Amino acid sequence: MTALLQVEDLHKRYALPREKLFQPPGEVHALNGVSFTIEAGRSLGIVGESGSGKSTLARLVMALDTPSSGRVRLLGRDLHALPREELRAARRDFQMVFQDPYGSLDPRQPVRRIVTEPLSAQGVSRDEMHQRATEVLQAVGLRPADLDKYPHEFSGGQRQRIAIARALVTRPRLIVADEPVSALDVSVQAQVLNLMQDLQAQFGITYMLISHDLAVVHHLCDEVAVLWQGRIVEQGPPEKLFAAAEHPYTRTLLAAVPGAEPPATPLASAGETRG
Ligand code: ADP
Ligand code: MG
Numbered sequence: 001m002t003a004l005l006q007v008e009d010l011h012k013r014y015a016l017p018r019e020k021l022f023q024p025p026g027e028v029h030a031l032n033g034v035s036f037t038i039e040a041g042r043s044l045g046i047v048g049e050s051g052s053g054k055s056t057l058a059r060l061v062m063a064l065d066t067p068s069s070g071r072v073r074l075l076g077r078d079l080h081a082l083p084r085e086e087l088r089a090a091r092r093d094f095q096m097v098f099q100d101p102y103g104s105l106d107p108r109q110p111v112r113r114i115v116t117e118p119l120s121a122q123g124v125s126r127d128e129m130h131q132r133a134t135e136v137l138q139a140v141g142l143r144p145a146d147l148d149k150y151p152h153e154f155s156g157g158q159r160q161r162i163a164i165a166r167a168l169v170t171r172p173r174l175i176v177a178d179e180p181v182s183a184l185d186v187s188v189q190a191q192v193l194n195l196m197q198d199l200q201a202q203f204g205i206t207y208m209l210i211s212h213d214l215a216v217v218h219h220l221c222d223e224v225a226v227l228w229q230g231r232i233v234e235q236g237p238p239e240k241l242f243a244a245a246e247h248p249y250t251r252t253l254l255a256a257v258p259g260a261e262p263p264a265t266p267l268a269s270a271g272e273t274r275g
Contacts (some may be wrong), residue, residue: 003040004035004075007073010067011029013027013068031057034070045224053229054179055210058096062094063080095174097172097177101180111137114151115133119132123199142158164196168199175208180209187218216254223235223237226241233250
């Protein structure tokens with residue numbers, strides 16, 4: 001197996017607004033030396049409470065923000081060291097799905113424009129754009145006729161399908177999903193996670209899935225990293241974490257997952273929730 005994504009000793013500090021004129025501004029250490037690898041075609045879940053640094057990590061991996069130090073390598077390339085033009089071309093390989101299926105889609109654009117937007121910087125012909133839009137809409141279970149509709153004509157779950165279609169349109173190797181189902185009804189969450197799983201089987205996509213909810217991550221991921229105050233405090237297959245969580249914070253997370261309190265038969269239902 002080859003490493004698709006390598007995150008090496010990532011640090012991110014944010015300056016706080018200066019409180020007193022002659023004092024240096026304070027800093028928030030949002031990430032404090034995060035390292036991990038994701039092999040091609042696998043999924044890594046990142047779990048952690050609010051403020052633990054999950055979205056900061058997502059933005060750095062997506063090269064939407066720069067690290068204070070450390071490296072993000074995708075397919076061996078150091079993303080934050082790439083010249084601007086090369087980074088723009090490399091963006092086809094990694095796409096993101098955001099939490100809010102209402103805020104993340106431009107309400108004034110038809111679905112056709114929304115899903116092909118990532119192609120506009122990639123030098124793709126109009127015919128090719130049209131073909132890809134039809135393909136990705138079908139891949140996420142929507143109909144070609146939906147291409148001419150607007151976001152308000154869809155439910156929350158359907159909007160998140162559109163967001164996933166937009167991420168798929170460049171045929172990426174990696175999709176970073178930051179709380180992709182947190183805003184959806186529980187009954188719809190499983191449908192969207194199952195879709196993501198099907199797409200992985202079909203296209204060999206690699207996921208970095210961020211959630212505050214261990215059950216969501218468990219649904220999709222082979223491996224889970226627990227982020228706590230900008231550090232990975234525990235990492236392993238979900239089965240192992242469920243059976244023997246070592247960090248107190250992981251145990252707190254587990255206590256919130258119904259039926260997963262260790263040491264009761266861990267993941268007896270894992271096979272059923274998949275597929
Ligand atoms: P999470 O997604 O896990 O809730 P974030 O990555 O959003 O966590 O935030 C991690 C920490 O960094 C928090 O303390 C947050 O307040 C701080 N932070 C995030 N973004 C910024 C920013 N742009 N400026 C200053 N502080 C920030
Ligand atoms: Mg966040």
